[in-house]
Amino acid sequence: MAEDAQRKRRSFLAALATGLALVATGELFWVASAFIRPRKRRDMRDRREGLIVAGPVETFARDSVTAFPEGKFYLVRLSDGGFLALHRRCTHLGCTVPWDEEAARFICPCHASSFDMRGAVLGPPAARPLDLFTVRIENGIVKVDAGQVIERQTFVPEQVTHPSARRRTAAPPPPRRDG
Numbered sequence: 001m002a003e004d005a006q007r008k009r010r011s012f013l014a015a016l017a018t019g020l021a022l023v024a025t026g027e028l029f030w031v032a033s034a035f036i037r038p039r040k041r042r043d044m045r046d047r048r049e050g051l052i053v054a055g056p057v058e059t060f061a062r063d064s065v066t067a068f069p070e071g072k073f074y075l076v077r078l079s080d081g082g083f084l085a086l087h088r089r090c091t092h093l094g095c096t097v098p099w100d101e102e103a104a105r106f107i108c109p110c111h112a113s114s115f116d117m118r119g120a121v122l123g124p125p126a127a128r129p130l131d132l133f134t135v136r137i138e139n140g141i142v143k144v145d146a147g148q149v150i151e152r153q154t155f156v157p158e159q160v161t162h163p164s165a166r167r168r169t170a171a172p173p174p175p176r177r178d179g
């Protein structure tokens with residue numbers, strides 16, 4: 001009698017162990033696939049959603065800095081009319097850098113690094129300029145690709161996007177005068 005009860009208990013425990021092993025295996029597959037698939041989709045969505053339409057060129061005054069918190073950048077319009085999109089993250093240790101209108105510079109609240117309107121370093125400890133995002137101007141509308149940070153070591157004029165640059169390259173060649 002006792003032997004029978006013992007056999008029943010053993011087979012119950014064996015069935016329980018098999019069931020638990022199956023559940024654990026199923027969960028492992030589910031976690032693994034959930035980890036891989038949605039990440040792929042999320043990456044694609046991030047790339048699409050990285051583009052931020054800032055607005056028409058004429059809405060940004062020359063010598064102005066406009067914050068776009070949702071894109072984590074400042075859209076700067078320089079005195080020559082060109083645009084730069086500066087990442088708001090300090091290149092020293094990553095604090096968010098506010099624009100100080102009165103001092104006309106970016107001043108980091110963490111260790112006081114400062115940057116000019118083009119993001120170039122004015123005061124250490126930061127050793128590099130603020131990073132950039134790509135600016136595109138299409139049909140007079142300023143767009144910023146906030147999905148990809150562009151690191152730089154120094155400021156060079158080629159980093160500035162001018163509203164007229166695209167029109168110049170897209171302009172048809174002058175008519176030929178034959179004879």
Ligand code: FES
Nearest residue numbers: 090092093108111
């Ligand atoms: S994090 Fe900006 S100066 Fe240190």
